Amino acid sequence: MNKKIVVIGSSNVDLIMKMDHLPEKGETVTNADFFQVYGGKGANQAVAAARAGGNVAFVSSVGEDAYTPQMLKNYKNDSIDTRFVFEEAGIASGHALIMIGDQGDNYLSVAPGANYKLTPERVDQALPVFEEAGIIVMQYEIPEETIKHVIDLANTRNIPVLMNFAPARQFDFSYIPKIDILVLNEVEAGFLAEMKVKNEQDAEQAAIKLIEQGVEKVIITLGAQGAFVRSKNEKIAVPAFKVNAVDTTAAGDTFCGAYAVANAEGMISRVALQFASAAAALSVTKMGAQPSAPTRTEIEDFLKQSL
Template identity: 90%
Template sequence: MNKKIVVIGSSNVDLIMKMDHLPEKGETVTDADFFQVYGGKGANQAVAAARAGGNVAFVSSVGEDAYTPQMLKNYKNDSIDTRFVFKEVGIASGHALIMIGDQGDNYLSVAPGANYNLTPERIDEALPVLEKAGIIVMQYEIPEETIKHVIDLSNARNIPVLMNFAPARQFDFSYIPKIDILVLNEVEAGFLAGMQVKNEQDAEKAAVKLIEQGVVKVIITLGAQGAFMLTNDQKIAVPAFKVDAVDTTAAGDTFCGAFAVANAEGMIPADALRFASAAAALSVTQMGAQPSAPTRTEIDKFLKRKL
């Protein structure tokens, strides 16, 4: 595949505890299992795209700590172009603390660390790879001014932008119409559309509002209800695949990475949604963010079994 997928975003060290139930306020849950893996929405999406068959470059900032060498080695092991993963001095990499209950639900808190050093100036240093992008993928664990700068650069060069607006937080909404593909869950869709989203009908109303603002494609993931894509002239929905979930932490990231690959390969929208949904379904059957991202072979085999 010739079209390069450039993922711009966060790199984190994930510290995970798996327990039989999530604690109530003030409660201590003992006998948890501990795991240390690598995450960050940007890194998760880059790894997911690479394993799904994409030609991926990653633009990020990592810190000066003991985890960094292994983090970079992992990216390279997945054949990710890391020339513009910047090594910052005097600051730790981003860290996430994650608690996971028996149904795969989770509590999550993030310390951004070096992720907030991914400034517009760093993006300018990465222009040699950005200008070769077939699609640019971003999330919201990096500074707002950086995201806006990337959108401006991409629009000027006619490079499509896929934005996963996660986590949902304040943003300059005048930039929303400049995004080609918005990937959202129910909470993020409601936040951007300025309304409550409690079901699929609400989600579609929110997507319509965003399309009316100028977004070309809105994709909303609905967990067990599947996912749908809305454009000016069509709605395409795919059901969720039924699997036994053990950790839902990076399902959305895996979906985004896989969808970027499908888009770059020119799959028709229904096939692209199905491909991304299959990758996400496989990811929740394994523990950890990046360790759970499936390979292209695994995705293709899973889809053949589901035909």
């Protein structure tokens, strides 16, 4: 694959507590296991895409702290192009505090730190990588003005944009039609389509509404109910793979990274969805965000056993 998957987004340090149940308000759970791993939706998607076989470049901002050298080393170990991972002085990297219960459900809080230093000016410094891009992948843990700037740059260069609108928050909706592929869960679909999404039928109506606004393709992930892709001409749904969930953190990120690879390789819609769904299923069987992203071999072996 010559064209790069250019992931533009966040890098975080994840501080994780695994416990037998999530605390109620005012409750202290004292028997947790502690882990420190690396995350951030952008970094998770970049790592997932690289391990799934993609030629990946990552554009991000990290802080001036003890975690940065290891973070960069990890990206390079996954053969990610880190030329435009900017090291910001006088600020910490993004941090996430994550509590995980016995069923794999989680509470999550994020301090953006250096992620909000990924400005349009920083993106302009990374323009050389746009010339190598086959697709651009983004999420919403970086400033809105940066996302809009990237979309404009991509549109003028005819580079498709895959946007994972996560976490769902206020956005200039006039930019939605400029996005080629939207990857959403039910909450994000409802937020963007400005409607309540309670089931798969609602999710499909939300997808149709977004397509009518100009989005070429909408993918909605439904957790244990699987995922579907909707465009003007097709709707294809695939069921979820049954696995024993240990930690659902970054399952959506793994899906996005693997789907970007499938798209870049020209897989047909059903095969691309199955490939991404298999990667996401494998990711929930392990602890941590980036440590749980499966390799290409693991994904292909799992598909052979499961289909």
